[in-house]
Amino acid sequence: RYSGEVLEFPSRDFEKRELTRERIAPNNQEKTAFMDNYPGTGQSASEPSAMYRWIVLLFLSLAMFGNYYIYDSINPLVDIFAKQLGFSDENIGWLNSSYSVAAVLTLLIGGIIIDKIGTKKSMTVFAFICLVGALLTAWQGSFTTMVAGRAILGLGAESLIVAVTT
Numbered sequence: 001r002y003s004g005e006v007l008e009f010p011s012r013d014f015e016k017r018e019l020t021r022e023r024i025a026p027n028n029q030e031k032t033a034f035m036d037n038y039p040g041t042g043q044s045a046s047e048p049s050a051m052y053r054w055i056v057l058l059f060l061s062l063a064m065f066g067n068y069y070i071y072d073s074i075n076p077l078v079d080i081f082a083k084q085l086g087f088s089d090e091n092i093g094w095l096n097s098s099y100s101v102a103a104v105l106t107l108l109i110g111g112i113i114i115d116k117i118g119t120k121k122s123m124t125v126f127a128f129i130c131l132v133g134a135l136l137t138a139w140q141g142s143f144t145t146m147v148a149g150r151a152i153l154g155l156g157a158e159s160l161i162v163a164v165t166t
Contacts, residue, residue, distance in 0.1 A: 024154050063127050070134045085141045098147045102154030110159025123163045129156025
């Protein structure tokens with residue numbers, strides 16, 4: 001039987017969705033279930049398990065650790081770059097600024113992308129961009145390749161930070 005009670009929960013886009021409480025009594029056992037008012041969607045209002053949330057937190061933390069590690073890895077290696085690769089202070093400046101310029105240019109676009117495709121998908125996209133940038137930076141000791149890798153890393157890294165903290 002249907003009680004007709006209406007519950008309101010805020011959705012991701014801050015519009016209120018109506019969920020109705022439906023009482024189901026199979027085999028004379030009364031159960032309470034929350035069913036979405038959108039027929040055919042199969043969505044429920046249940047929360048993910050604690051284990052699932054911890055696993056997601058672990059992977060997001062690893063992604064952020066890798067992001068910050070590759071960003072900060074240039075400065076401790078300045079002497080090695082100078083001795084082994086012949087980089088000048090100007091070259092090191094280019095490695096740092098290529099990341100920063102790309103990051104600043106994509107922050108607003110990254111926010112729009114997060115709004116359009118959602119947090120989960122955008123985190124995957126931005127994490128992949130960061131991976132490509134990090135691999136390109138570490139691929140070989142060529143200055144232009146490393147600058148390109150750092151710029152690609154900057155394209156994904158700051159937007160990934162925004163997506164993770166959203």
